[in-house]
Amino acid sequence: MIRVESLHFAYDGREVLRGIDLVFGEEILALVGPNGSGKTTLAKHLNGLLKPTRGRVLVDGMDTREHTVAELSRKVGYVFQNPEHMFFEETVFKEVAFGPKNLGLDESEVEERVRWALGAVGLGGFEERTPYSLSGGEKQRLAIACVLAMRPKYLILDEPTTGLDWKAERSVVETIKSLREDGHGILLITHDMDLVLELAERVVLLEDGKKAFDGPVEEFFSLDLESYGLERPELLVLAEKLGAGFVRSVEELAGRVKQ
Amino acid sequence: MIYQFYVERDSLLHSLDPRVKIIGMLIGITSLMLFNDPKALIPLFLFILLSGRVLGKLGIGEQLRLLKPLLFIVLLTVLIWPLVYKPRLIGLLLGVSFSLRLLGFGLITFQLLMTTRQRELILGFVRLGLPYELGLTLTIALRYIPTLYGIASTIMDAQRSRGLELDRGNLLERIRKTVPILIPLIVASLKTAHELSIALESRAFGASRRRTFYRDISMKRRDYLALGILLTCFASLFYLRFVLGFGHVVIYR
Structure with missing residues (x-):
C-alpha cells in the first residue's frame, strides 16, 4: 500500500502540490489532469525522486524521506515517458540486467529475472538486439521490462502509449493487463481517455496541485470532462446515442446492442 | 536558467x-x-x-x-x-x-x-567579420545549454529509479557510474542536432549568400x-x- 498524506511540494517557492491525500494499492489507477497540474511531480514522490516539502509518503510503511531512491526501487518501479532516456547498453539483455545488478543480485538470479521480464512484455528472443534499433512499441515495452526486472510491487507508467501507433499501443495495453493479473499495482499517467476507459479501475484527477476527483471509472466519466480540458471517449458518446449506458470496450457495446 | x-x-x-x-x-x-x-x-x-x-x-x-x-x-x-x-x-x-x-x-x-543581449553580441561579432554560420552555431550552443541540462536531470532520475546510486563509491566507481547518464545524453543531443539541421534546411538556411538581418545594428x-x-x-x-x-x-x- 502506498499512502500519501497531505503532501505539499514546492519548486523554488512555487507550490506545485497543495495537500494531496491518496491511497494506492493493488489496482490500475489512472492519474489524469491538464499539463502542469502536478501529475509527474506527484508520481516522482512515490519512489522518492522528490521528497515532500510538507506531509509524507509511505511505501509499504517506509517513509520516502528516510530511504534512498535505490532502496525504494525494489518496491516502486518508475518507467519514464521517453524510453530512450534510459538506454545505454549494447544489447537488450544487458540493458534489462542493469537494474537487477544494481540490487546486488548474483549472476544466475539476474539472468533469470531478465528472461522473465522480457517474457512478461513479449520481448523474448530480443536479447541480442540493440535497444536503439527497436521500434517504438518495443522500446516502450523494453523500458517496462528494465523496471520490471527489479520485481517492484508497484509500477508507475508515465504516458506509456504516447506516440505509438495502434498496433504498438495494443502490445503495451496487453502488457499492462497481464502485469495487473500478476498482482502489480499500476499507476498510469495519461492524457488518453480511451486508455483510461479501457484499463483503469480508479481515476484520480489533478488540477492545480489538488485532487479534483478520486473515484471509480464510471463516476469519472459522468463528470463534465471538457471543463477540465479532457475529451470524452468516442465510444461513450456512441454508447449514449445507442442507449447502451456505460461500456468499457467496443466488444461490450456490440454485445449490449445485440441484446 | x-x-x-x-x-x-x-x-x-x-x-x-x-x-x-x-x-x-x-x-x-x-x-x-x-x-x-x-x-x-x-x-x-x-x-x-x-x-x-x-x-x-x-x-x-x-x-x-x-x-x-x-x-x-x-x-x-x-x-x-x-x-x-x-x-x-x-x-x-x-x-x-x-x-x-x-x-x-x-x-x-x-x-x-x-x-x-546574447543575440546582439553575436550580431556584433558577425558584423565584425565572424562568419554567420559560426555565429549561429554559437547562439544555438548557448540556447541548448538549459535544454540539455533538463534532459540530463530526467536521465539521472530515470537511472536512479533503476537503482543507480550516483553519490556512492570511490572516484573510479563514480566515474564509471556516469556512463549510464552520458550515453543517453549524447544520443539525445545527436538526435536533437540532427532534427535541428533538418529544420534549418527546410527553412532554406544558406540559400542566399548575402544575409540580411531582421534586427540589425547600426x-x-x-x-x-x-x-x-x-x-x-x-x-x-x-x-x-x-x-x-x-x-x-x-x-x-
Missing part, C-alpha cells in the same frame, strides 16, 4: 553598439597586459570596476560575485608570490596586482556579457564618439607605457 549573465538596465553601456563594446573589451584586456607595475594595475582594476558601476549601472557586488570561480587561483597567486619573491612585501604586492590583472580580464568580459553618433574616446585612451596608455616608460617594473634580474 543557467549561464544567463545579461541584466536589464537603462545605461550607457547597455545602449552602445555591441561592436564598440567588443572593441572596448579587447582594448581593456590589452591595456591590462601592457603593465606589470602595481602602481598601474591596481588603479586600472578599480577604474574598470567603477566604470561598470557608473557607465553600466552594474552594482559593485553584482560584478564581483561573478568573479567567485576565480577565487582559488587568486588565492594561490597571492600566497605563492611572497613565498618565491624577495623582498617578500614586494612579492605580496606583485601577487595582489597580478591577481587583479586576472580578475580584470574576467571583469571586462563579464561586463560585456552583463550589458549585451553605429550612431555616440557610438563613434565612444569608440573615439576608447581609442584615445588606448593611445594615451600606449604613450605612457612605451614613450614615458611608466608602469613597467623589472621583476627578474
Whole structure:
C-alpha cells in the first residue's frame, strides 16, 4: 500500500502540490489532469525522486524521506515517458540486467529475472538486439521490462502509449493487463481517455496541485470532462446515442446492442 | 536558467553598439597586459570596476560575485608570490596586482556579457567579420545549454529509479557510474542536432549568400564618439607605457 498524506511540494517557492491525500494499492489507477497540474511531480514522490516539502509518503510503511531512491526501487518501479532516456547498453539483455545488478543480485538470479521480464512484455528472443534499433512499441515495452526486472510491487507508467501507433499501443495495453493479473499495482499517467476507459479501475484527477476527483471509472466519466480540458471517449458518446449506458470496450457495446 | 549573465538596465553601456563594446573589451584586456607595475594595475582594476558601476549601472557586488570561480587561483597567486619573491612585501604586492590583472580580464568580459543581449553580441561579432554560420552555431550552443541540462536531470532520475546510486563509491566507481547518464545524453543531443539541421534546411538556411538581418545594428553618433574616446585612451596608455616608460617594473634580474 502506498499512502500519501497531505503532501505539499514546492519548486523554488512555487507550490506545485497543495495537500494531496491518496491511497494506492493493488489496482490500475489512472492519474489524469491538464499539463502542469502536478501529475509527474506527484508520481516522482512515490519512489522518492522528490521528497515532500510538507506531509509524507509511505511505501509499504517506509517513509520516502528516510530511504534512498535505490532502496525504494525494489518496491516502486518508475518507467519514464521517453524510453530512450534510459538506454545505454549494447544489447537488450544487458540493458534489462542493469537494474537487477544494481540490487546486488548474483549472476544466475539476474539472468533469470531478465528472461522473465522480457517474457512478461513479449520481448523474448530480443536479447541480442540493440535497444536503439527497436521500434517504438518495443522500446516502450523494453523500458517496462528494465523496471520490471527489479520485481517492484508497484509500477508507475508515465504516458506509456504516447506516440505509438495502434498496433504498438495494443502490445503495451496487453502488457499492462497481464502485469495487473500478476498482482502489480499500476499507476498510469495519461492524457488518453480511451486508455483510461479501457484499463483503469480508479481515476484520480489533478488540477492545480489538488485532487479534483478520486473515484471509480464510471463516476469519472459522468463528470463534465471538457471543463477540465479532457475529451470524452468516442465510444461513450456512441454508447449514449445507442442507449447502451456505460461500456468499457467496443466488444461490450456490440454485445449490449445485440441484446 | 543557467549561464544567463545579461541584466536589464537603462545605461550607457547597455545602449552602445555591441561592436564598440567588443572593441572596448579587447582594448581593456590589452591595456591590462601592457603593465606589470602595481602602481598601474591596481588603479586600472578599480577604474574598470567603477566604470561598470557608473557607465553600466552594474552594482559593485553584482560584478564581483561573478568573479567567485576565480577565487582559488587568486588565492594561490597571492600566497605563492611572497613565498618565491624577495623582498617578500614586494612579492605580496606583485601577487595582489597580478591577481587583479586576472580578475580584470574576467571583469571586462563579464561586463560585456552583463550589458549585451546574447543575440546582439553575436550580431556584433558577425558584423565584425565572424562568419554567420559560426555565429549561429554559437547562439544555438548557448540556447541548448538549459535544454540539455533538463534532459540530463530526467536521465539521472530515470537511472536512479533503476537503482543507480550516483553519490556512492570511490572516484573510479563514480566515474564509471556516469556512463549510464552520458550515453543517453549524447544520443539525445545527436538526435536533437540532427532534427535541428533538418529544420534549418527546410527553412532554406544558406540559400542566399548575402544575409540580411531582421534586427540589425547600426553605429550612431555616440557610438563613434565612444569608440573615439576608447581609442584615445588606448593611445594615451600606449604613450605612457612605451614613450614615458611608466608602469613597467623589472621583476627578474
